[in-house]
Amino acid sequence: RKEVEQDPGPFNVPEGATVAFNCTYSNSASQSFFWYRQDCRKEPKLLMSVYSSGNEDGRFTAQLNRASQYISLLIRDSKLSDSATYLCVVNPRYSSASKIIFGSGTRLSIRP
Amino acid sequence: NAGVTQTPKFRVLKTGQSMTLLCAQDMNHEYMYWYRQDPGMGLRLIHYSVGEGTTAKGEVPDGYNVSRLKKQNFLLGLESAAPSQTSVYFCASSLGLAGGRNTQYFGPGTRLTVL
Numbered sequence: 026r027k028e029v030e031q032d033p034g035p036f037n038v039p040e041g042a043t044v045a046f047n048c049t050y051s052n053s054a055s056q057s058f059f060w061y062r063q064d065c066r067k068e069p070k071l072l073m074s075v076y077s078s079g080n081e082d083g084r085f086t087a088q089l090n091r092a093s094q095y096i097s098l099l100i101r102d103s104k105l106s107d108s109a110t111y112l113c114v115v116n117p118r119y120s121s122a123s124k125i126i127f128g129s130g131t132r133l134s135i136r137p
Numbered sequence: 138n139a140g141v142t143q144t145p146k147f148r149v150l151k152t153g154q155s156m157t158l159l160c161a162q163d164m165n166h167e168y169m170y171w172y173r174q175d176p177g178m179g180l181r182l183i184h185y186s187v188g189e190g191t192t193a194k195g196e197v198p199d200g201y202n203v204s205r206l207k208k209q210n211f212l213l214g215l216e217s218a219a220p221s222q223t224s225v226y227f228c229a230s231s232l233g234l235a236g237g238r239n240t241q242y243f244g245p246g247t248r249l250t251v252l
Contacts, residue, residue, distance in 0.1 A: 029179070033177070067245070068227055068243035068245050069180070069227070070243070112179070125182065125235055127172075127179040127181075129177055129178055129179035130179065
């Protein structure tokens with residue numbers, strides 16, 4: 026089993042729709058979680074951190090479910106500009122830079 | 138602030154050739170990282186550095202060497218390129234250990250093809 030797993034997609038949804046996808050992780054001791062966004066042929070950029078209590082940033086909501094070991098990203102009122110690949114990132118522990126794990130990404134395509 | 142820059146942006150090598158990828162950051166970050174990204178694999182850490190003069194191995198270090206002689210620069214070397222090293226290489230930096238409240242900032246990437 027991969028340490029971090031994501032559905033590769035693509036998720037193809039109409040503009041204005043709500044879309045959600047999950048990322049599962051295998052290490053129950055994982056400490057910190059993030060969503061990065063990567064546009065085609067560009068570098069990853071931090072979208073948001075995922076806190077235990079969940080957090081919201083405009084149209085984006087991230088949640089953590091420790092019991093089932095997954096994080097989720099919800100995008101409301103999707104825009105054409107949301108089309109990108111969304112990478113889940115898990116840091117099993119704070120003490121080692123080498124343990125940060127990137128998921129392979131979920132591709133999202135918003136159609137007009 | 139340029140952030141994180143990488144040179145070159147593209148390169149084609151023949152098997153056995155050597156090259157050095159340069160990463161530079163102007164944010165005074167302590168940590169720097171080299172990743173490779175392959176289709177369906179996600180980013181994999183090659184080497185990283187926790188400060189000037191230090192380097193450490195990541196998940197896939199074989200075939201690569203690194204140096205951090207200056208805080209702002211992190212060099213990735215391929216001594217004898219192999220087709221399996223065809224990939225997109227990203228450099229990143231962070232103020233402290235990535236995770237927690239320390240965000241990683243990525244460079245624009247270097248697309249390397251080894252024939």
